[in-house]
Structure formats: C-alpha cells, structure tokens
Amino acid sequence: MIDIQAIRQQFPILQQNENGHPLVYLDSAATAQKPVCVIDAITRYYREQNANVHRGVYGLSERATELYEGARETLRAFINAASTREIVFVRGATEAINLVAHSLGRLLQPGDEIIISEMEHHSNIVPWQMLRDEKGIVLKVLPMNDQGELMLEALDGLLTERTRLVSVVHMSNALGTINPVAEIVTKAHAAGAKVLLDGAQAVPHMPVDVQALGCDFYVLSGHKMYGPTGIGVLYAKEALLEQMPPWQGGGDMIYSVTFEQTEYNVLPYKFEAGTPHIAGAIGLAEAARWMMAVGREAIFDHESTLLAYATERLRTIEGLRIIGTASKKGGVISFIVEGAHPHDMATLMDQDGVAVRASHHCAMPVMQHFNLPATVRASLGVYNTQRDIDRLIASVQEAKEMLL
Ligand SMILES: Cc1ncc(COP(=O)(O)O)c(C=O)c1O
Structure with a gap:
C-alpha cells in the first residue's frame, strides 16, 4: 500500500495553487513532476x-x-x-x-x-x-x-x-x-x-x-x-x-x-x-x-484503482466518450465531450486548477483512426488521489455546462 500523503509531500510543485485552486496535475504523460530527492x-x-x-x-x-x-x-x-x-x-x-x-x-x-x-x-x-x-x-x-x-x-x-x-x-x-x-x-x-x-x-x-x-x-x-x-x-x-x-x-x-x-x-x-x-x-x-x-507494483496498483474510478465516473457524464477502451490500460484516459472542443474544455478546466492536455498527443494517426482533431487527456502519476479525480469530474461537468 502506498502512503499517498507522504508521497505528495515529496513534490513541492503539488503544494501550490493554480488560478486560486490547489493544483490538480493530470498531465504526467507529458511530463511527470519531480520529487525533492531528484x-x-x-x-x-x-x-x-x-x-x-x-x-x-x-x-x-x-x-x-x-x-x-x-x-x-x-x-x-x-x-x-x-x-x-x-x-x-x-x-x-x-x-x-x-x-x-x-x-x-x-x-x-x-x-x-x-x-x-x-x-x-x-x-x-x-x-x-x-x-x-x-x-x-x-x-x-x-x-x-x-x-x-x-x-x-x-x-x-x-x-x-x-x-x-x-x-x-x-x-x-x-x-x-x-x-x-x-x-x-x-x-x-x-x-x-x-x-x-x-x-x-x-x-x-x-x-x-x-x-x-x-x-x-x-x-x-x-x-x-x-x-x-x-x-x-x-x-x-x-x-x-x-x-x-x-x-x-x-x-x-x-x-x-x-x-x-x-x-x-x-x-x-x-x-x-x-x-x-x-x-x-x-x-x-x-x-x-x-x-x-515506492515499489513499481504498488504504483501500478494505485494508478489502476484511480483509472477504474475515473473511468466509471467519467462514463456517467452525458455526451462524454472515452477514446481508448482497451482491456489492458495504464493511467491515461482520453475523452471528448460531444459538441465541445477539447482545447476549450482544457482551457476552462485550467481555471479550476485542473491541468489536463488537449491535443493530438503527438499521435495524429490515432486521431485519424477515431476521426477526431484532438482529445482531452487526463494522465496519472503516483501522486494523484481520488480527490483529484473528483475535481476532474466536477471541472469537466462545469466546462461542459459553460460550453454547451
Ligand atoms: C509513447 C511515447 N513515445 C515517445 C515519446 C517521446 O518522448 P520524449 O519527448 O521524451 O523524447 C513520448 C512522449 O510523449 C511518448 O509518449
């Protein structure tokens, strides 16, 4: 089991606010944050x-x-x-x-x-x-x-x-x-x-x-x-x-x-x-x-639990479609909301202090397969918590209401 609070304390950047909210960093696939020992x-x-x-x-x-x-x-x-x-x-x-x-x-x-x-x-x-x-x-x-x-x-x-x-x-x-x-x-x-x-x-x-x-x-x-x-x-x-x-x-x-x-x-x-x-x-x-x-098995287990939770919660949002539903997945979740551009979604979510990526993720052929210009991507690190996912969900819902 991971002591998530002890882990979070090792990441100075996670202690700061973004746009007046505690930072929820969900862009670890782009680059992960660094623990103080590094x-x-x-x-x-x-x-x-x-x-x-x-x-x-x-x-x-x-x-x-x-x-x-x-x-x-x-x-x-x-x-x-x-x-x-x-x-x-x-x-x-x-x-x-x-x-x-x-x-x-x-x-x-x-x-x-x-x-x-x-x-x-x-x-x-x-x-x-x-x-x-x-x-x-x-x-x-x-x-x-x-x-x-x-x-x-x-x-x-x-x-x-x-x-x-x-x-x-x-x-x-x-x-x-x-x-x-x-x-x-x-x-x-x-x-x-x-x-x-x-x-x-x-x-x-x-x-x-x-x-x-x-x-x-x-x-x-x-x-x-x-x-x-x-x-x-x-x-x-x-x-x-x-x-x-x-x-x-x-x-x-x-x-x-x-x-x-x-x-x-x-x-x-x-x-x-x-x-x-x-x-x-x-x-x-x-x-x-x-x-x-920390233990790589433990990291995988922690992120898998969060991924399952995020997937389940995101699926309850009407008009939201998860892109990438493979039976074996790691801590990356791409999605679109029908009628809302991913960049607008991510820009509004930033106002809530939620950092997600909206892009083709340097994988344009993947976007071509799904006939999409881009997706919103939330990607996990070992420092993410269930609360981060709750903030993600709330922010997606708010952004969706503003845009549609
Ligand atoms: C699957 C995959 N391969 C390669 C790369 C390239 O990594 P870097 O930009 O660190 O060279 C990335 C970066 O996002 C990636 O996600």
Whole structure:
C-alpha cells in the first residue's frame, strides 16, 4: 500500500495553487513532476560534485565519473539489463529511436521492411519514414481496432523474411493501451526480426524487465518517470550494439584518432559522443531509485484503482466518450465531450486548477483512426488521489455546462 500523503509531500510543485485552486496535475504523460530527492540530487551535483567525466585524474572528476557510471548501473538494474554496456544515455525516447534509425538503418538494404503500429507516437513514426525515404526500406503499419487494441492477428500477415524490425509502443500515450509486447516479441523473433519497444509511457507506471520481455531495444525518457528532462536511455542487446555503427562522432566515443582513421571506443561509449548530460543521468538514477523504493507494483496498483474510478465516473457524464477502451490500460484516459472542443474544455478546466492536455498527443494517426482533431487527456502519476479525480469530474461537468 502506498502512503499517498507522504508521497505528495515529496513534490513541492503539488503544494501550490493554480488560478486560486490547489493544483490538480493530470498531465504526467507529458511530463511527470519531480520529487525533492531528484531536485536535490541535481542541485548537489552542481553545488558540490561538478566536473567533466572520464578523462580527469583529479578527485572531483573521478567522483563525477563514479556518479555518472553509478547512474548507468542503477538504470541497468531498474530495467534488468544484462550489462551496463547495454545502457546508452541519450536525450530521451525520441533521441533513442533516432539513434537506432540512423545506426541500425545504415545496415539495412532497400526493400528491407520495418513494422510499426497505428498507435505510435510521432517519435516512432517519423524517424522510420525518413529512413524509408533515404534508403528505400518498406514501412508497414500494424492496425488497431476501435477499442484501441493492436490487431495482433494481422502481425502474422505483415511479417516476412524481409522484416528487420518491429517497433511498437509498450503503452500508448494517447489511449493508455498496454500492448501485449511479449507476444509481439515472440512472433517477430520467430520471423527473424528484431524488436524495439517504446517504453516512454510504460516505464513510469509499471515494472519493466527487458530480459523477461526479450526485446532487442527498449527506450525510455527520464522526465516521464519523475526524473529530469534531457536524459533518457536506449537499452540494446550488447551483440547488436557491437554490430551497429556509431551515429554521432566526437569526443568520448573514440579510442584513438588520426587523420587517416579512428578507432571507436568500447560499449556503451561508442554511442555517447561529447560531454554527456551528467547531472541528468544522476537525477534520472535518483528517480529510478525513488520509484524502486515506492515499489513499481504498488504504483501500478494505485494508478489502476484511480483509472477504474475515473473511468466509471467519467462514463456517467452525458455526451462524454472515452477514446481508448482497451482491456489492458495504464493511467491515461482520453475523452471528448460531444459538441465541445477539447482545447476549450482544457482551457476552462485550467481555471479550476485542473491541468489536463488537449491535443493530438503527438499521435495524429490515432486521431485519424477515431476521426477526431484532438482529445482531452487526463494522465496519472503516483501522486494523484481520488480527490483529484473528483475535481476532474466536477471541472469537466462545469466546462461542459459553460460550453454547451
Ligand atoms: C509513447 C511515447 N513515445 C515517445 C515519446 C517521446 O518522448 P520524449 O519527448 O521524451 O523524447 C513520448 C512522449 O510523449 C511518448 O509518449
């Protein structure tokens, strides 16, 4: 069981008012708020520990290096990767996918195939389209049904001997759907394809074990899991990273350089050119430790209870339609109110101190599927309470009455 009040006290931002009301923050899918231990870890680093990593022989630099590499070990444990060589620090999920598209992409041949799904975030669509246009690969799309569930039976028909990669979202940011990723991995591997899982939304809400999932790549963003912005992780199996060429060149990713040739550094440094986001990695590791201390099962259970409560209450509002009714969902609830534009709804709700997002959620094909320009999205964090949901409901009702 989670002591929700003790948790809330660790988030300074939740103590403030917005438009004269205590803030109800329901936009954690966009970015989660930060507990004080994460804020302190970053501040402490800059106040007491700041030095560049890896090359310094003085104490301060050695300690900064220990902190940075310690952060890598924490993230390894957090997702149960086999080795720290499989943990590449990047700017976020977007950069992680771009890294794979650039690097693995160089190994692909025209006519090779990549499968994505209809519910991807733009960051798991556009890099592959760019690769398609550059290299002549074939991009296929696994469809979803009207509940917002992937039509897994269609995957068999899409997989061929030319399929090199299946790249799908673990949990949808627009619909909340938790996809059957282990099954997708099994099917893809049986066809000889690799699998990338976009875990930007899954990691904040549930335990993730990359070895149990069996995926080849897993990407996450620090800021969505209570850590800082500008830092994330690309997990990739070591053997794959060994085969893949570096994507950015510069300091740290080399072993030796002459004008004739460069010898690349060992993993994971081959993929980390330039001075890394040291404070970000330290803050991210603190967020991972914090989540592990709270307990990821407990986080999932707490948010599932809230999600069920919110779904039940929202369903009682006439004219409100929930978009995304998959049987397995995480703490995201998208909806529309017939006749009211989502942006107007969210603007009015802000006046009540209720922060929700109204947008296409960087998943325009999802909106196209449902023939909508946008939805209102309330997304949960571990700090949300039943009272927050009650405020959400009251605010939706008020906004609806004003608009209709
Ligand atoms: C499912 C999903 N994938 C990828 C991303 C991109 O994450 P970032 O902007 O942190 O790189 C997001 C962000 O909303 C997301 O929800």
